[in-house]
Amino acid sequence: xxxxLTFTDVVFKDRELLVxxxxxxxxxxxxxxxxxxxxxxYSEQSxxxxxxxxxxxxxxxRYGDIGFERAExxxxxxxxxxxxxxxxxxxxxxxxxxxxxxxxxxxxVAARLRGTIHRTVEGGVVKIKVRY
Amino acid sequence: MPEINFTIxxxxxxxxxxxxxxKGPRCVDVxxxxxxxxxxxxxxxxxxxxxxxxxxxxxVQNKKNG
Numbered sequence: 001x002x003x004x005l006t007f008t009d010v011v012f013k014d015r016e017l018l019v020x021x022x023x024x025x026x027x028x029x030x031x032x033x034x035x036x037x038x039x040x041x042y043s044e045q046s047x048x049x050x051x052x053x054x055x056x057x058x059x060x061x062r063y064g065d066i067g068f069e070r071a072e073x074x075x076x077x078x079x080x081x082x083x084x085x086x087x088x089x090x091x092x093x094x095x096x097x098x099x100x101x102x103x104x105x106x107x108x109v110a111a112r113l114r115g116t117i118h119r120t121v122e123g124g125v126v127k128i129k130v131r132y
Numbered sequence: 133m134p135e136i137n138f139t140i141x142x143x144x145x146x147x148x149x150x151x152x153x154x155k156g157p158r159c160v161d162v163x164x165x166x167x168x169x170x171x172x173x174x175x176x177x178x179x180x181x182x183x184x185x186x187x188x189x190x191x192v193q194n195k196k197n198g
Contacts (some may be wrong), residue, residue, distance in 0.1 A: 011171060013168070013169055013170060013171055014169050079189070094141065094145070095144055095145040097145070098144070098146070100147045101170075102138075102140045102145065102147040102170065103148075105166065105169045105170055106138050108169060109165050109166055109169070110137070113165075115136075124136075124141065124142045125139050125140065125141055126142060127138070128137075128138040128139075128140070129135055129136070129138075130135060130136045131134070131135045132133070132135070132137075132140070
């Protein structure tokens, strides 16, 4: 059954970094605003109002849009169709987004500290050293 | 020179960080910048350096009574 799921355990605090991370993982049709409506392509998909929308069919999300709802806390929470969880970016949408977001966080921290960055990838782990 | 070592697990997207080269609780300033952007950590441990005194101690002015 196709229905939109809200991932409340995955939150992104900074909108600018979130959008940059989405671009990093290949989302190039990002809609932003307030109270944007996610598409309802199947009867089971309830209406969702969000702040960021990745349109259907842009990164393997065959069944619906991907949205980010702004919570009262200011955090952004992803909403994805149940059937797209295993399809968007070959089922790695959330993990790739978290990785890209965290890399953006590191860059922002380094910029604030006026530090230098040294990045390596070893055995499935990105290692970043910031000196300041 | 102070440094922060970040490790990001590509399989899960989870990140760990370790602050080195800062004596005393000043490293909290750095972690505050990070938590503003990613939220509170699941787990937090202070290293031995946290409990060491910084080489420059803040000047403390005695309060005058009355």
